[in-house]
Amino acid sequence: MYQYTDFDRQFIKSRAAQHRDQLQRNLSGELSDDEFRPLRLQNGWYVQRYAPMLRVAVPYGELASRQLRVLAQIAREFDQPSAEVYKAATDGQAKLGTQHLPVGYGHFTTRQNVQFNWIPLTKSADVMDLLATADMHGIQTSGNCIRNITSDALAGIAPDEAIDPRPYAEIMRQWSTLHPEFAFLPRKFKIAITGALEDRAAIAWHDVGLRVLRNVAGDIGFKVLAGGGMGRTPVIATLIREFLPWNQILNYLEAVVRVYNRFGRRDNLYKARIKILVKAEGQRFIDEVEAEFADILAHDGAAHAIPQAELDRICKHFQPPAQVEQAQAAINTVALEVAEKDAASYQRWLAQNVRAHKNPALRAVTLSFKRLGYAPGDATAEQLDAAADLADRFSAGEVRVTHEQNLLLPWVRAADLPALWQAATQLGVAKANIGLLTDMITCPGGDLCALANARSIPLAQALTERYQDLDELFDIGPVDLHISGCINSCGHHHTGHIGVLGVDKDGREWYQISLGGSDGSTLSGDPVPGKVIGPSFAASEVTDVVEALLDTYLANRLADETFIASVRRLGLDAFKAAANAVRHETREGGRVLHVHLQTADAATD
Numbered sequence: 001m002y003q004y005t006d007f008d009r010q011f012i013k014s015r016a017a018q019h020r021d022q023l024q025r026n027l028s029g030e031l032s033d034d035e036f037r038p039l040r041l042q043n044g045w046y047v048q049r050y051a052p053m054l055r056v057a058v059p060y061g062e063l064a065s066r067q068l069r070v071l072a073q074i075a076r077e078f079d080q081p082s083a084e085v086y087k088a089a090t091d092g093q094a095k096l097g098t099q100h101l102p103v104g105y106g107h108f109t110t111r112q113n114v115q116f117n118w119i120p121l122t123k124s125a126d127v128m129d130l131l132a133t134a135d136m137h138g139i140q141t142s143g144n145c146i147r148n149i150t151s152d153a154l155a156g157i158a159p160d161e162a163i164d165p166r167p168y169a170e171i172m173r174q175w176s177t178l179h180p181e182f183a184f185l186p187r188k189f190k191i192a193i194t195g196a197l198e199d200r201a202a203i204a205w206h207d208v209g210l211r212v213l214r215n216v217a218g219d220i221g222f223k224v225l226a227g228g229g230m231g232r233t234p235v236i237a238t239l240i241r242e243f244l245p246w247n248q249i250l251n252y253l254e255a256v257v258r259v260y261n262r263f264g265r266r267d268n269l270y271k272a273r274i275k276i277l278v279k280a281e282g283q284r285f286i287d288e289v290e291a292e293f294a295d296i297l298a299h300d301g302a303a304h305a306i307p308q309a310e311l312d313r314i315c316k317h318f319q320p321p322a323q324v325e326q327a328q329a330a331i332n333t334v335a336l337e338v339a340e341k342d343a344a345s346y347q348r349w350l351a352q353n354v355r356a357h358k359n360p361a362l363r364a365v366t367l368s369f370k371r372l373g374y375a376p377g378d379a380t381a382e383q384l385d386a387a388a389d390l391a392d393r394f395s396a397g398e399v400r401v402t403h404e405q406n407l408l409l410p411w412v413r414a415a416d417l418p419a420l421w422q423a424a425t426q427l428g429v430a431k432a433n434i435g436l437l438t439d440m441i442t443c444p445g446g447d448l449c450a451l452a453n454a455r456s457i458p459l460a461q462a463l464t465e466r467y468q469d470l471d472e473l474f475d476i477g478p479v480d481l482h483i484s485g486c487i488n489s490c491g492h493h494h495t496g497h498i499g500v501l502g503v504d505k506d507g508r509e510w511y512q513i514s515l516g517g518s519d520g521s522t523l524s525g526d527p528v529p530g531k532v533i534g535p536s537f538a539a540s541e542v543t544d545v546v547e548a549l550l551d552t553y554l555a556n557r558l559a560d561e562t563f564i565a566s567v568r569r570l571g572l573d574a575f576k577a578a579a580n581a582v583r584h585e586t587r588e589g590g591r592v593l594h595v596h597l598q599t600a601d602a603a604t605d
Helices: 006-026 031-041 065-078 083-094 121-133 168-178 246-263 274-281 282-300 308-316 322-330 340-351 381-394 413-429 457-466 470-476 539-556 565-569 573-586
Strands: 045-046 052-057 062-064 105-108 114-116 191-194 208-214 220-224 238-245 362-367 378-380 396-403 407-413 481-484 498-505 510-515
Touching: 031 045, 031 114, 045 121, 052 121, 062 065, 062 322, 065 105, 065 114, 065 381, 065 396, 105 381, 114 470, 168 191, 168 246, 168 308, 208 246, 208 539, 220 246, 220 565, 238 246, 238 282, 246 274, 246 308, 322 396, 322 407, 340 362, 362 381, 362 413, 362 481, 378 381, 381 396, 381 407, 381 413, 407 413, 413 470, 457 481, 457 539, 470 539, 498 539, 539 573, 565 573
Parallel strands: 191 208, 481 498
Antiparallel strands: 045 052, 052 114, 062 396, 105 114, 105 378, 208 220, 220 238, 362 407, 396 407, 498 510
């Protein structure tokens, strides 16, 4: 993991002090809310449906156990609304049928960050000071700037990886943080990077997607994509450079963002993302980027080319932990065995939650935060502390936040798997459902986000409750189910094999269902947005619709055929007919839920 220098620490402490001053001036009336808004946003502070929301940056998903414990402390001490605020929230949600609004939680997001939903803004400066003690912050997790850079949760350890992308991600993080030229772009800007054969970072769905690789001569460089994105207009990114020498990546990114900053629309919020510019201009956009890149090289390119010595310095931070190297000598020690009655459950966990590693003596293990009674990706303060303990005991003190809203332990000795399984089982995060239906991606939705047209969490809970039988889940096989509460697509519904989108109809919650989406992974195939199958469904119908879609698959699948493969072979008509049958059967008795919209910051992750 990257270790902060004295300069890094002073930098974020100064930023925290700056926020405290801005907050005090805002609370005193010296700084208006409109003036304060862009300042707090670029420190990760939103104002949401009932309370402020903080998004903490987790660059390329890596967290140390000490950082997890600070996040647990924030959940325990600060993610607590006043009695007045919480009563207003629960009274409002009671009308919608919500049983409980959780407080004291951290929430893992699809962009590998951590969010808190109830911290009073008056305490935001105290939280930023606390984050700084653990080398954390919320800088550029929001606002119209270059956001937190994401990567493959298996970066540096995946057997199919050609080049570890983390050193390059770290260099880009340092370059982009508070970049003065790119602090107020037309809209937010997201970068994802991978170095593996399989795209587990969904690079084609980002404003810029990068694949670090070797060319036929063995030189390291980047394949560069631009103009991807979800939201109101889903677009797959365009290839703009087949191979860029690695040391020129900052210059080339500067050219891309300058062209976007110059020509991106600022008159229409919905057309301000770079995907609209790339789609509209096509080759002209690429030509402008290449011209800007050439101009940079001609004038000051040498200043921003990455020196080999700097890459070497950063790479030293991403060597295997010393504890792992020391432990390999004892890898043949007798492993703790599981009881005979637990053998089947343990084997299922090995099959679903444990991944191969570059080091044959090690494994990567995913802790499932998709459990009955919890919103997907939610972790209590106690669970965050316990996960930190597991990291210290089994993974050299390191965890990764995954795109799928779970935690991954990257440095687990194969000999320790039985002991880890038992400890994770006691914590309630050993459910063998990784990659299966209940390992769903879900945004906070209308329960917490004021932008949402509908709630996501109740649907996720209903589906999780219906599909508790692991035998049934294993029989269904891998399914990506993604739920978004609005068109901003924080739940990445476009990429779901089954996508669910909340829509507003006359103040009522309805849901569109889409099929066949892909994030670009090997299982899902080439990246593509799912297609909507007919008119929207009432909230009371969605669980039955999903079941009808899965039943159609089970009745028609070929041997060893996955759900997504079956959808593509059969086409949408059979599935659409099954979904419409549910509508006809339940429409008379279907319960329609209501939601009231409020104005809020654009909190899409």
